[in-house]
Amino acid sequence: MRGVYECVSLIAERITENKDFLTELDREIGDSDHGINMARGFSAVMEKLSPEDTDIGAALKKAGMTLLSKVGGASGPLYGTAYMEAGKITAGKTELTPSDMKAIFSAAIAGIQKRGHAVKGEKTMLDALIPASEAFTAEIDGGADMSKALDAACVAAREGVEYTKTIIATKGRASYLGERSIGHQDPGATSTLITLEAICDYYKGA
Amino acid sequence: MVGIVIVSHSWKIAEGVCDLAHEMAQGHEGIIPAGGLDDGSTGTDTQRIADAIVEADSGEGVVILADIGSAIMSAEAAIELLEDEGREINAVIADAPIVEGAVCAAVEAAGGGSVDSVLSCAEESREANKL
Numbered sequence A: 001m002r003g004v005y006e007c008v009s010l011i012a013e014r015i016t017e018n019k020d021f022l023t024e025l026d027r028e029i030g031d032s033d034h035g036i037n038m039a040r041g042f043s044a045v046m047e048k049l050s051p052e053d054t055d056i057g058a059a060l061k062k063a064g065m066t067l068l069s070k071v072g073g074a075s076g077p078l079y080g081t082a083y084m085e086a087g088k089i090t091a092g093k094t095e096l097t098p099s100d101m102k103a104i105f106s107a108a109i110a111g112i113q114k115r116g117h118a119v120k121g122e123k124t125m126l127d128a129l130i131p132a133s134e135a136f137t138a139e140i141d142g143g144a145d146m147s148k149a150l151d152a153a154c155v156a157a158r159e160g161v162e163y164t165k166t167i168i169a170t171k172g173r174a175s176y177l178g179e180r181s182i183g184h185q186d187p188g189a190t191s192t193l194i195t196l197e198a199i200c201d202y203y204k205g206a
Numbered sequence B: 001m002v003g004i005v006i007v008s009h010s011w012k013i014a015e016g017v018c019d020l021a022h023e024m025a026q027g028h029e030g031i032i033p034a035g036g037l038d039d040g041s042t043g044t045d046t047q048r049i050a051d052a053i054v055e056a057d058s059g060e061g062v063v064i065l066a067d068i069g070s071a072i073m074s075a076e077a078a079i080e081l082l083e084d085e086g087r088e089i090n091a092v093i094a095d096a097p098i099v100e101g102a103v104c105a106a107v108e109a110a111g112g113g114s115v116d117s118v119l120s121c122a123e124e125s126r127e128a129n130k131l
Helices: A006-018 A019-028 A034-046 A057-071 A077-087 A098-116 A124-140 A146-164 A171-183 A187-205 B011-024 B046-056 B071-086 B098-110 B115-127
Strands: B003-008 B031-035 B061-066 B091-093
Touching: A006 A019, A006 A034, A006 A057, A006 A187, A006 B011, A019 A034, A019 A171, A019 B098, A034 A077, A034 A124, A057 A077, A057 B071, A077 A098, A077 A187, A077 B046, A077 B071, A098 A124, A098 B071, A098 B091, A124 A146, A124 A187, A146 A187, A171 B071, B003 B011, B003 B046, B003 B071, B003 B098, B011 B031, B011 B061, B011 B115, B031 B098, B046 B061, B046 B071, B061 B071, B061 B098, B061 B115, B071 B091, B098 B115
Parallel strands: B003 B031, B003 B061, B061 B091
Antiparallel strands: none
C-alpha cells in the first residue's frame, strides 16, 4: 500500500537530490544554507516516520514537529508550521479527496503567513504556493480530476518561481540585497516547487 | 521570579549571554539558553526553545530574547506549541537586542519584577546609548 509515508519519502528524496542546487540559489541571495538545512530536516523526518504511519494527519504533524526542530533556518518554522497545520485538518484520514487537498493548500498557506507575515510578491515560498493553490482549486472547481489539477498546480508554481526572478526580496536575508536580489530565483519558492512536483509524481505513480 | 530564555542560532552565544545575565542576577535559576541544534550546527530549534520556556517558568511567566532571522519565528512557534499542548505559560518575546536586553531583563526579574516590567526593561535597552 502506498500512502503518506511514501509521499513524504519522495519529497525527502527530491529535496536531498536538490540539496546543492538549493544551497547554490541561497548562496546568491541569502546565507547559503537552504539546501543543507532542508536536507538535514527531511533526513530527520525520514528517521521519525515509518511505513506504519498511515494516518495522514498524524504523519504530517510528526513531520512538521521534526522540521521545526531540525531544519535550523527560517524554512524550519515556515515549513514546519505548514506541515503541522496541514496535519491538523487531515487527522484520521488515510486518503485525500480533492477537497481535502484544497484544504491542505489553504492550511499550509495560512500557516506560512501566520509565521512569516509575508504576502504574495515578496519573493518567498508563497510566490510558488499561492498560485499553485489557486490553479489547483480552479481546476477542481471546473470539474478536473486530481491528477490534472496537480499538474496545473505545478505549472503555476513553476511560473511563480520564474516570477520571483523579477522581483525584489522584502523578507528574510535576501531583503538586505534590495535591488540586487532581482534576477535570482527564490530558494524557498524553489523548494516549494520541488515539493509540489514530488506530490504530483507520487500521485501519478499511485 | 520571571524566567528568561535566550534564543540564538549559536549555542555559545545563548550560553554566553546567560552567563552575563547571571552575573547581574545571581541566584536566579530561570535564565535558560536555547541555542543551536542538537547536532551542534548553528540554527534555531523550536522544541529546544519550548523546553527552555518550560524550564525557565516558575509560574510567573517568561520573557524571551532572540537573535536574528529564524530565531523570532522559532520562538513564536515554540509558544504556540506549548499553547497547543494546553500549557498555560505567559511567555512573551522582547523586541530587544539580546545582550543588553538580557542584562536589563535579568536585573528586573531578580528584583521581583512582573513579566510586563521585565519585558519593558528589555525593550528599553534598545534606546541605551553606548557613546
